[in-house]
Amino acid sequence: MNEAALLVNFLIVGGLLFVTGMVGFLVRRNLIVMFLSAEMMLQGVSVSLIAWGRFHQDLGGQMLALFIIAIAAAEAGIALALILMLYLRSQTLDVAFWHDLREEGQPPYVDQGIPETHREEHKWPRLTPSGVRPEVDQEEQMHRSRV
Amino acid sequence: MSEWRDQLLQMLPGSSLLVWAVVLGGLGLWFRVALLDRPTALFSRILGLLSLVLLGFWLPRFGGWAEQVTFWLLASVAVLTAGTAISTRSPVYMAIWFALSLLATSGLFLFQNAQFIGFATITVYAGAIVVTFLFVLMLAQPEGDAPYDRVSWAWFSAPLALLAGGVLLAAMLLTFSPDGPGRPDASLGPVVPPSALATDQHHVARLGGELYSRHLIAVEVVGTVLLVAMVGAVAIVIQGKSAYVPGRQDGSRIRGRRDAPSASSGGAP
Numbered sequence A: 001m002n003e004a005a006l007l008v009n010f011l012i013v014g015g016l017l018f019v020t021g022m023v024g025f026l027v028r029r030n031l032i033v034m035f036l037s038a039e040m041m042l043q044g045v046s047v048s049l050i051a052w053g054r055f056h057q058d059l060g061g062q063m064l065a066l067f068i069i070a071i072a073a074a075e076a077g078i079a080l081a082l083i084l085m086l087y088l089r090s091q092t093l094d095v096a097f098w099h100d101l102r103e104e105g106q107p108p109y110v111d112q113g114i115p116e117t118h119r120e121e122h123k124w125p126r127l128t129p130s131g132v133r134p135e136v137d138q139e140e141q142m143h144r145s146r147v
Numbered sequence B: 001m002s003e004w005r006d007q008l009l010q011m012l013p014g015s016s017l018l019v020w021a022v023v024l025g026g027l028g029l030w031f032r033v034a035l036l037d038r039p040t041a042l043f044s045r046i047l048g049l050l051s052l053v054l055l056g057f058w059l060p061r062f063g064g065w066a067e068q069v070t071f072w073l074l075a076s077v078a079v080l081t082a083g084t085a086i087s088t089r090s091p092v093y094m095a096i097w098f099a100l101s102l103l104a105t106s107g108l109f110l111f112q113n114a115q116f117i118g119f120a121t122i123t124v125y126a127g128a129i130v131v132t133f134l135f136v137l138m139l140a141q142p143e144g145d146a147p148y149d150r151v152s153w154a155w156f157s158a159p160l161a162l163l164a165g166g167v168l169l170a171a172m173l174l175t176f177s178p179d180g181p182g183r184p185d186a187s188l189g190p191v192v193p194p195s196a197l198a199t200d201q202h203h204v205a206r207l208g209g210e211l212y213s214r215h216l217i218a219v220e221v222v223g224t225v226l227l228v229a230m231v232g233a234v235a236i237v238i239q240g241k242s243a244y245v246p247g248r249q250d251g252s253r254i255r256g257r258r259d260a261p262s263a264s265s266g267g268a269p
Helices: A003-027 A031-055 A060-090 A095-101 A138-143 B002-011 B017-033 B041-058 B065-087 B091-111 B115-140 B157-176 B203-213 B216-243 B260-266
Strands: none
Touching: A003 A031, A003 B065, A003 B091, A003 B157, A031 A060, A031 B065, A031 B091, A031 B115, A060 A095, A060 B115, A060 B203, A060 B216, B017 B041, B017 B065, B017 B157, B041 B065, B065 B091, B091 B115, B115 B203, B203 B216
């Protein structure tokens, strides 16, 4: 196995994961999605570290990836507590709510128009109707016991 | 295989396949991320797949067919699910796609003979962190489908983010490409003598030995960091709860919480 080529392959996968997480962090507005994007960036770094560790026949890369996992767990705990507290105060997970913290004199951020949700995405599975609809006896409906 | 690659290189104008791959992938991601509400899913998926195929042609080969196919499968699953994760609107689906991406990534770790890291990734990330995020999501946004998931920032945010990402990626790829200035060579050399790490039978035992000999202080520090994070999370929740006055802003949206403080404040010991 060509180790240098293997290293390049894994570095590219790690870079792609990192860049994807970065774009997600910069573009999305849901707090939880932003934090998961940050975790995705950490994953990209871990892939690169492990590839370098294998290339140099050294366990240091795996050590650093292990510590990244531990720090990510600590980060996730604190981030979740913060997100819950922010949600209790603002009733929304939207990070744009906190543009109250902007500097004095800066214009507030205003959405340019939120697209409507598509109705067809809330389609639930339905059974196809079969047979004929039975006659409904009004008298029986009224006097049917509620059990 | 290599003659296809040469033909493709001749067919496409421009400096290399790499630029085309990065540009196409960026366009595909832009169609998904910036226009979260537009029905351009198929188009962007085609662009993303095309970009990955071009990147696959550009990447240097490292081994036999079985290894190559395994790597391509795992890598494309990891990258494609990551792209899908940041471009789905529902945060629940985002977490699930991200967990899938984590599974593929841990497959890549196993591919590199990093067994412990691979399984720790599955257990800690996909098992604990993502599921905890899902719990918080259930607490905070049970109705799903929020308006801020359907819209991004102002119009220039997504192109700028993608441009920054593309520049970062292209710089790194050109640096580490086989004819780039930072191409990997073994001149740095192994820190410890090479002892056939790739075919090591007692890999996890060696990892543990290394962890508790060379990195013992780091282990202690990380344990302290975890403890501090735990205390900090509890402190944040306690402090935040006492500072939060229900009903001040829109407290009525929290069901059953408006009448709770009056009962607890009266009967506080």
